[in-house]
Amino acid sequence: MGDPLDFTASCPIPIQQYPRIQLAHGGGGKLMHQLVERMFLKAFGDQSEEMRHDSAVLNMPAGRMAFTTDSYVVRPLLFPGGDIGAMSVFGTVNDLAMSGARPLHLSAGFILEEGLPMETLWKIVCSMRAAADRCGVRIVTGDTKVVDKGKGDGMFINTSGIGVIEHSLNISPASVRVGDAILVNGDLGRHGMAIMSVREGLGFEGTLESDSAPVAAPVLELLAAGVEIHCLRDLTRGGLASALNEIAQAANLRLLLQEKLIPVRADVHAACEVLGLDPLLVACEGRFVAFVPPQDAPRALSILNRGQSGGSAVCIGEVRGEIPPLVALQTVLGPSRILDMPSGEQLPRIC
Amino acid sequence: MGDPLDFTASCPIPIQQYPRIQLAHGGGGKLMHQLVERMFLKAFGDQSEEMRHDSAVLNMPAGRMAFTTDSYVVRPLLFPGGDIGAMSVFGTVNDLAMSGARPLHLSAGFILEEGLPMETLWKIVCSMRAAADRCGVRIVTGDTKVVDKGKGDGMFINTSGIGVIEHSLNISPASVRVGDAILVNGDLGRHGMAIMSVREGLGFEGTLESDSAPVAAPVLELLAAGVEIHCLRDLTRGGLASALNEIAQAANLRLLLQEKLIPVRADVHAACEVLGLDPLLVACEGRFVAFVPPQDAPRALSILNRGQSGGSAVCIGEVRGEIPPLVALQTVLGPSRILDMPSGEQLPRIC
Numbered sequence: 001m002g003d004p005l006d007f008t009a010s011c012p013i014p015i016q017q018y019p020r021i022q023l024a025h026g027g028g029g030k031l032m033h034q035l036v037e038r039m040f041l042k043a044f045g046d047q048s049e050e051m052r053h054d055s056a057v058l059n060m061p062a063g064r065m066a067f068t069t070d071s072y073v074v075r076p077l078l079f080p081g082g083d084i085g086a087m088s089v090f091g092t093v094n095d096l097a098m099s100g101a102r103p104l105h106l107s108a109g110f111i112l113e114e115g116l117p118m119e120t121l122w123k124i125v126c127s128m129r130a131a132a133d134r135c136g137v138r139i140v141t142g143d144t145k146v147v148d149k150g151k152g153d154g155m156f157i158n159t160s161g162i163g164v165i166e167h168s169l170n171i172s173p174a175s176v177r178v179g180d181a182i183l184v185n186g187d188l189g190r191h192g193m194a195i196m197s198v199r200e201g202l203g204f205e206g207t208l209e210s211d212s213a214p215v216a217a218p219v220l221e222l223l224a225a226g227v228e229i230h231c232l233r234d235l236t237r238g239g240l241a242s243a244l245n246e247i248a249q250a251a252n253l254r255l256l257l258q259e260k261l262i263p264v265r266a267d268v269h270a271a272c273e274v275l276g277l278d279p280l281l282v283a284c285e286g287r288f289v290a291f292v293p294p295q296d297a298p299r300a301l302s303i304l305n306r307g308q309s310g311g312s313a314v315c316i317g318e319v320r321g322e323i324p325p326l327v328a329l330q331t332v333l334g335p336s337r338i339l340d341m342p343s344g345e346q347l348p349r350i351c
Numbered sequence: 352m353g354d355p356l357d358f359t360a361s362c363p364i365p366i367q368q369y370p371r372i373q374l375a376h377g378g379g380g381k382l383m384h385q386l387v388e389r390m391f392l393k394a395f396g397d398q399s400e401e402m403r404h405d406s407a408v409l410n411m412p413a414g415r416m417a418f419t420t421d422s423y424v425v426r427p428l429l430f431p432g433g434d435i436g437a438m439s440v441f442g443t444v445n446d447l448a449m450s451g452a453r454p455l456h457l458s459a460g461f462i463l464e465e466g467l468p469m470e471t472l473w474k475i476v477c478s479m480r481a482a483a484d485r486c487g488v489r490i491v492t493g494d495t496k497v498v499d500k501g502k503g504d505g506m507f508i509n510t511s512g513i514g515v516i517e518h519s520l521n522i523s524p525a526s527v528r529v530g531d532a533i534l535v536n537g538d539l540g541r542h543g544m545a546i547m548s549v550r551e552g553l554g555f556e557g558t559l560e561s562d563s564a565p566v567a568a569p570v571l572e573l574l575a576a577g578v579e580i581h582c583l584r585d586l587t588r589g590g591l592a593s594a595l596n597e598i599a600q601a602a603n604l605r606l607l608l609q610e611k612l613i614p615v616r617a618d619v620h621a622a623c624e625v626l627g628l629d630p631l632l633v634a635c636e637g638r639f640v641a642f643v644p645p646q647d648a649p650r651a652l653s654i655l656n657r658g659q660s661g662g663s664a665v666c667i668g669e670v671r672g673e674i675p676p677l678v679a680l681q682t683v684l685g686p687s688r689i690l691d692m693p694s695g696e697q698l699p700r701i702c
Contacts, residue, residue, distance in 0.1 A: 023699045027588060027696035031695070032588070055514075058415070060415075066409075067406060069494050072496075098406065107419070107511050111462070141419050143422055145422045145424045150501070152504070153502040158422060158494075233405070237378060238379025341381050344375045346380075348377075349496075349498060
């Protein structure tokens with residue numbers, strides 16, 4: 001892989017002596033304290049003086065605050081375009097952003113499986129720190145548990161997050177109105193297909209990288225520009241289909257999408273065809289939909305496309321009417337079909 | 352066991368149809384939405400209108416706030432005197448209480464193993480709700496992931512918590528002073544030994560129940576009474592030995608305990624002897640130490656003993672001097688010994 005950093009050499013726990021996580025690293029004794037003091041405090045310690053104690057103590061302004069939690073169980077731990085660590089930061093930052101909140105503080109709860117290589121843990125912890133710096137958030141409190149070999153899967157991470165809400169909008173399905181434009185900030189399905197391609201050995205590794213990325217900055221730019229955001233939703237498990245069906249049902253409104261406007265890259269289409277998957281049901285990790293009044297849509301798109309790397313924001317449809325609450329898809333060939341909520345499990349453990 | 356509630360009958364997911372958790376319950380599709388809408392919203396939904404969305408939106412006062420996280424991986428899921436659900440609420444409430452914060456809001460992140468009986472999940476979710484009501488906290492946001500059979504262990508729960516700090520003390524090892532009295536709010540080691548007794552089939556099941564309990568209320572009572580609390584620490588993994596060694600090192604002070612004053616029940620002593628364990632290293636889940644000025648100790652003890660059920664608060668020692676930072680134990684027989692931080696892992700997965 002040609003890593004720019006040698007994680008064996010930089011690991012603050014001596015890898016010769018402790019090549020792998022042991023049960024005692026979660027036991028409350030000397031090994032756990034060594035792990036916390038040397039590794040977690042080295043990675044995150046300058047972010048919070050309180051990390052050594054049971055809770056972080058934060059100074060918060062009065063007003064509305066967003067609070068969210070997510071566990072990450074993605075397999076494999078490292079994949080093209082990301083890893084579980086960066087994803088656990090971006091994902092929770094993105095959940096806060098979907099309320100229009102400015103993300104501030106994260107917690108990190110690790111569930112490690114006995115036998116996890118120490119170097120892997122260090123690599124992922126470094127990736128979390130880099131991701132936190134990129135998002136301007138601080139990892140201020142944490143916890144580590146170790147489960148016996150065969151009772152976990154390398155590592156799971158839970159991150160919870162706190163953000164401040166500085167706008168006065170009610171960003172929720174209840175605010176969606178007939179006529180709203182439905183925007184998406186980039187092409188769909190890359191995260192899920194990048195994971196599947198390495199897991200199934202499909203040979204797409206060269207081209208397909210996860211879209212895993214933080215989206216708080218563009219959302220805050222929309223708000224700063226006065227775009228009247230009605231609703232936001234990130235397109236994780238269940239993809240676009242799941243997110244839009246949730247909103248249609250909660251808002252009791254009918255959404256009409258134009259299939260030809262929905263951005264899906266050719267390599268994602270190809271990978272989906274091999275696996276018999278619908279790209280509109282595949283998870284993304286750096287993509288969201290925004291419902292905005294039609295007159296705000298051009299300005300919103302130009303903000304979302306400004307300086308955007310991997311993909312371009314487009315309008316993919318509009319809110320058409322009241323009942324029945326469903327998502328209709330105008331296909332390229334003419335007839336429209338209903339885009340249903342996925343029923344089963346297409347892609348286990350993609351996040 | 353003669354459960355007062357029939358969890359099969361009351362389970363809001365039809366158990367005949369879905370007797371066990373499937374991978375699709377974490378997939379973002381219909382089954383996941385059914386689980387969230389019918390089970391989690393039934394249990395917690397009246398606590399937060401925002402639970403359906405990505406984040407909970409909370410109104411917070413300005414000022415100091417405590418933020419903490421903990422994952423729970425205890426085995427077995429149900430044990431004498433508690434279960435993983437109640438423990439996941441009490442444990443995080445207690446972490447907030449150790450900053451002297453008033454616990455307000457919790458998140459709940461579930462990592463379920465494919466095959467977990469639906470009834471078990473419902474039982475544990477109900478227990479979490481009852482525990483939250485007992486503590487006066489609300490579970491306002493959540494997340495569910497499912498991992499394949501053999502890659503988890505029934506269920507793991509992460510709870511993060513937010514509380515407000517209404518006092519102006521700096522409750523931390525840095526505030527500990529020579530002469531401080533070291534108080535403990537009850538007898539030690541029952542949680543760890545209750546878990547071990549069922550796990551090892553020791554036959555202590557009849558007598559030994561976990562001490563799992565919330566301790567925020569007594570801490571807030573101490574603060575309300577004006578007791579000048581210098582430091583608090585709950586006695587979880589690593590027990591009294593680990594907690595006091597952490598404080599001694601962080602404060603750079605020497606602590607002297609009187610062995611004969613440390614409350615350990617006879618049945619806990621007996622179970623520890625069978626397993627070759629030191630009760631001072633065994634985890635509790637409803638016990639904490641408080642460092643207070645000697646003149647405040649009698650008042651603090653009388654508050655802690657007022658209305659206390661399972662155990663009595665006592666003074667077990669004092670802060671004796673500066674270097675070396677260690678914990679000394681004056682034994683019943685006369686000589687004193689050093690109570691060291693546990694080195695290895697005595698009791699895996701007791702929390």
